[in-house]
Amino acid sequence: MTQSLPFPPKRNPQKPTQVPTVPPMVRSRAALGLGVMAAQGRFGLQVCAQCQAVQYPPRDACLKCLNDDLPWQDVDPTGRVLAETTIRVSPEPYFRERMPWRMGSVKLNAGPVVNCHLHGEVGRGDMVRMALKLDKAGQGVLIALQLEGSENMQDDPVLRAMSCDPKRRRVLITDARAPMALALTQALLNAGAAHVFLGEPEAWRRWPERAAYAGMENVSIVPLDVTDVSSITKLSAEIGGKVDILVNTASFTRPGGVMGNDTTFARDAFEVNTLGLMRLAQGFGPAMASRVQDGVNSAAAFVNILSVHGLMPDPAYSAFGASQAAARSITQSLRSEFRGSGLRVINVYIGAIEGDPWFSTLPPPKVTPNAIARATVQGLVGGLEEVTCGDIAKDIYARWQNDAGLLEREITGGGS
């Protein structure tokens, strides 16, 4: 049984914040595939296209037949712990700070034997379920979990370091007026978030949904306009040291193709969707990146709710799609910049939102605010990097992964 995570002690201002360290980061090209799987919450390994042998560690030629076609596939995640050890001495700073560290050897039912982290609830001889997780270096690593985990299994220190679990953490949702903001607030609080800050741009503009937040415990509405550097700087100075998770919900949507569309709308879309994200990263990123190892409520994730049309535009929303594509590109650069600190960048891809007037002309299926909230929390708890939410986003993301060229031809016309 895993003990429930304690509440963080009151912060001692005289103690320096621990400088974040990361576990070993360097991998071979083949082994980077583990991270690709982990980022999506999948358990997959290389499987030989010719003889079906499951491979581990990742390699360039099949260990049975030397074939070089070794696609990554989802495989049976169950296995048994053959042996375990508790490491008490390590020359690596990340692990030295966390001694003792348990690891083990697991025989997968899919075939290979893997060295892996052990969740506190499993040990030698146990049947286990393996998961691929991103560690603080952003690399895919294996952890053995109990088949049926206990209630607080997420609070295990090894697993928690690989997740961005909102439990005990403080969250900033950047735009309270976004359609999913209320559902997200409730989902985060239900998941144990200690506090939710909601940014409110242009506070003078009245909005009836504001009343829903009145009287909610551990929720504050704060002034924040992602198009305004001084607004971000001011809020960051006030609460930047206690934002553990940032969820960027700010978005500007207008329909229209390239021809005959006013570029003013395009400019607004970029101001909010792309440059807004960049300003938020500049304003809150450095403080978050320096607090990744700050105890129970350490900084964990920078989350972006993005349209899946950033991957492939809906031509009816051309400028919006372009701003989302640009925003996604920014998040990829951010992943590189935050890599050394262990701060995770999570992208939640969605389709048209139910009830959003700017998408009212689009046919169903649409994604509900509740579904977005649920997927975001699941992404945080799972410690993912790439999350798809709703039928449209899942469909487009899968088709884009499979064959981006084909998807483009389908989207731009000519598919029957």
Next chain:
Amino acid sequence: MRRSYEGVVLTAPVSVPYVRYTNETAHWWIAKALREALAIIRMTPQEIDGLSVSSFTLAPDTPVGLTQHFGISPRWLDTVPTGGACGVAAMRRAARAVQAGDVDVVACVSGDTNRIDSFRNLLSAFSRFSMDATFPYGFGGPNASFALLQDAYMQEFGATREDFGHIAVAQRANALHCPHAMMKKPLTLDQYMDARMISDPIGLFDCVMSCAGAEAFVMMREDMAIAKGLPFARIASTIERTNAFPDDPIQLRGGWAVDIDDLWAMAGHGPEAIDLLQTYDDYPVISMMQFEDLGFCGKGEGAEFVRKHDLTIGGDFPHNTSGGQLSVGQAGAAGGYLGLVEAIRQVTAQAGGTQVENARRALVSGFGVINYDRGLCSSAAIITGANA
């Protein structure tokens, strides 16, 4: 039937005393051992025509760079990357080359430097599979890999920490007779048991101390050794294997188990004719595995074997007579030579304080390279003195 190694011999055993940390390079340590070996055989660097080198810390050089560095022009050059199995492996290759007439004399040298923090750097770049699939999991280095193996071994065969302790304690007793052993204090079984754990079930005295040092020996034709009046040893039998039993889920046996019948058949006798054994002892569990896989006892009987035998120099089963790596220290690839160099001294009656009485036949075995989850290289040789 394999051809014998007649006509070639091992001579000039050299051990450059180890130090814990040094600023000198691997080049320096290897040069020191080579110079000493050449002095024994009375040859100049310009005269030597064969060189075999094993080292982990020569980068960015290879042994090719060493030839220019040392001013030698060998017509036969080898580098043996099999880690703890490299001594016997270097010997096998050199012996056949000398026997075939490709080369007259081969100086076999291994050595490594050890700067502060160089162990961590060495580990980080040790192998691709370790980098991808072992070190991200707690970075326990070889301690953790062997801990998993020992954990499985203890479960499977019922061996206890005391059983492994007997091996370490006996070796320390031997080391007290070896002037250049790094460990100078006696070790009791209680001290072994009470020592802090490093990576359970591996405790402090199961681990070798990494240090800097070098070892060397020379292969030449027997007629040349006789002409020079050098004491020498012959090779009675030898085996080598890489990546044995790849389908074993966890390593409970090494490659010796594949080739052991070949080893004894070539020697023409069985384990009872062996006067002393030098195993590769980066951890006692591996020595125990060698007792089994080399045929001194059955599989799983290693624990009982150590309970029944006295492993010290004067005992009924002299084992790792210089103290082994556990007490002498592990100078990188020199650890793969340590047992062989000591065995040459033993069967040529040059072992001084660690000399086993009437030592005629020695079995030396090597084990090396935890590429991912197990040691991939194994080797063994039976060498004999002039009177065997």
